[in-house]
Amino acid sequence: MTDDVVVLGSGYAGTGAVKQLEAELNGEADITWISDVDHHLVLHESHRCIRDPDIQERITFPCEELKAPSTRFIHARVEALDCEERTIELDDGSTVDYDYVLVAFGSQTAFFGIDGLEEYSLTLKSLEDALEIHEAVKAAAKEATRDDPAQIVVGGAGLSGIQSAGEIAEFRDKHRAPIDIHLVEGLDNVFPNNDPVVQAKLAKLLEELDVNIMTGEFIGEVDEETVYIGDDTELDYDVLLWTGGITGQDCAQTIEVDQDERSHRINAESTFQTNDDRVFAIGDAALVDQPGQEMPAPPTAQAAWQAAEVAGTNLARAVRGQSLDTWTHEDKGTVISVGDDAVAHDVMYLSSFVDTFGGPLAETLKKGIAARWISDVAGPSAALKAWPDM
Numbered sequence: 001m002t003d004d005v006v007v008l009g010s011g012y013a014g015t016g017a018v019k020q021l022e023a024e025l026n027g028e029a030d031i032t033w034i035s036d037v038d039h040h041l042v043l044h045e046s047h048r049c050i051r052d053p054d055i056q057e058r059i060t061f062p063c064e065e066l067k068a069p070s071t072r073f074i075h076a077r078v079e080a081l082d083c084e085e086r087t088i089e090l091d092d093g094s095t096v097d098y099d100y101v102l103v104a105f106g107s108q109t110a111f112f113g114i115d116g117l118e119e120y121s122l123t124l125k126s127l128e129d130a131l132e133i134h135e136a137v138k139a140a141a142k143e144a145t146r147d148d149p150a151q152i153v154v155g156g157a158g159l160s161g162i163q164s165a166g167e168i169a170e171f172r173d174k175h176r177a178p179i180d181i182h183l184v185e186g187l188d189n190v191f192p193n194n195d196p197v198v199q200a201k202l203a204k205l206l207e208e209l210d211v212n213i214m215t216g217e218f219i220g221e222v223d224e225e226t227v228y229i230g231d232d233t234e235l236d237y238d239v240l241l242w243t244g245g246i247t248g249q250d251c252a253q254t255i256e257v258d259q260d261e262r263s264h265r266i267n268a269e270s271t272f273q274t275n276d277d278r279v280f281a282i283g284d285a286a287l288v289d290q291p292g293q294e295m296p297a298p299p300t301a302q303a304a305w306q307a308a309e310v311a312g313t314n315l316a317r318a319v320r321g322q323s324l325d326t327w328t329h330e331d332k333g334t335v336i337s338v339g340d341d342a343v344a345h346d347v348m349y350l351s352s353f354v355d356t357f358g359g360p361l362a363e364t365l366k367k368g369i370a371a372r373w374i375s376d377v378a379g380p381s382a383a384l385k386a387w388p389d390m
Contacts, residue, residue: 014282103280181212260287
């Protein structure tokens with residue numbers, strides 16, 4: 001009997017794994033791909049839609065067009081996974097059987113128990129989120145005046161927060177909109193726990209875009225009009241975007257495998273196999289062990305992209321009863337956009353010449369990273385079409 005291999009999620013990890021599985025198995029098993037959205041989104045470029053929603057056409061690709069004809073795609077949300085019965089329950093009440101499953105349905109935004117934060121903030125985890133932020137910023141600007149500008153607060157100065165603040169600033173400048181932008185970070189610097197030179201360059205670019213950087217105190221409470229920061233600071237807002245962290249999807253709690261008790265991200269070996277040898281996990285949904293290292297693989301697009309190929313191969317190997325490959329994340333550097341500018345750091349093949357740089361080279365590198373991924377999943381013509389907007 002042919003094995004049923006199921007992949008959950010259409011992010012970098014899920015999409016990349018499906019493509020690799022199709023190449024590896026070549027009909028040896030039945031592949032089912034399940035996602036709560038019907039497209040793959042180039043998530044690390046989704047912030048571009050905050051400035052210009054038309055960019056969605058360049059960074060979203062229908063799953064039906066990406067998959068092989070023999071792969072079955074189901075547009076549905078996973079509600080539960082029963083490891084004993086080897087079944088996946090979907091939001092329409094139907095179930096899908098599996099012999100092997102790859103959990104790659106990503107994460108959701110963590111609100112850390114901050115009163116009012118989940119209720120009143122917007123997040124950036126999907127195309128719909130990016131478009132909602134665009135509409136909210138546009139509406140706030142329309143109601144504002146030069147004497148009473150719209151107040152946009154971005155909570156969290158990691159990658160998403162920095163890039164979102166940059167896009168909001170470019171929207172403001174393009175439309176001459178009366179907007180004040182505040183970037184709030186509880187730790188002492190933007191891009192926390194990273195190289196001080198990178199932090200300084202990013203802060204400089206944000207300041208040149210007239211973004212007010214507020215670091216060193218955490219958001220403690222939010223109501224429908226005000227963000228309360230530290231003990232003494234109150235910041236009224238019209239739009240609040242929260243980008244401050246991730247936690248596991250709710251349905252991960254139904255999966256009876258080892259997982260972090262607080263976040264419910266699934267513990268996986270460097271082969272992506274969990275303590276249930278029929279269940280594999282990858283990407284933001286997982287804490288993937290790294291041989292010889294204390295910390296798991298980072299929850300980044302780069303790591304998911306790298307891991308997907310090995311995960312797909314290992315699912316095929318599991319079907320064949322073969323030994324599994326191990327994966328170790330190789331950090332190829334970081335490139336962060338700030339509006340139309342960018343900063344690159346510790347980029348492979350360039351770091352021996354310069355550790356940190358900006359300008360046209362960094363901007364081109366940022367475009368190239370997005371174009372390469374798009375080419376891998378959707379073909380060179382799609383990458384060429386997207387290039388000008390990256």
